[in-house]
Amino acid sequence: MELGDHFKVKVMLEMDHILDIKVKRIKERIRISQRAYVKRILEKFSMANCKSRLIPLTVGTSLSTNGVLTNEKEVSEMKNIPYYETLESLIWL
Numbered sequence: 761m762e763l764g765d766h767f768k769v770k771v772m773l774e775m776d777h778i779l780d781i782k783v784k785r786i787k788e789r790i791r792i793s794q795r796a797y798v799k800r801i802l803e804k805f806s807m808a809n810c811k812s813r814l815i816p817l818t819v820g821t822s823l824s825t826n827g828v829l830t831n832e833k834e835v836s837e838m839k840n841i842p843y844y845e846t847l848e849s850l851i852w853l
Contacts, residue, residue: 794853801849805842 769842777849782793798800802808829835 795851801853804849805846 774785777783780794782796784791784793788839799808802810829838
């Protein structure tokens with residue numbers, strides 16, 4: 761099904777970015793990428809040199825089921841982390 765079969769379509773110039781998403785046409789396909797946005801998020805939260813992992817937690821990590829920090833060490837580690845701001849950035853991603 762083609763959009764032009766159902767709607768009046770106007771062909772315009774090729775775009776390369778929309779809403780911070782890189783758009784690239786390769787033959788009959790369109791590829792999108794948010795690499796630049798991811799890079800900015802990592803730089804913003806001082807993680808530009810971090811290593812990627814399939815799972816962002818170390819093996820054996822135990823998570824609390826009630827969402828409350830369980831000890832003073834956790835409270836200290838999370839004190840200066842902009843948790844909600846980080847989540848907002850990731851939600852858009």
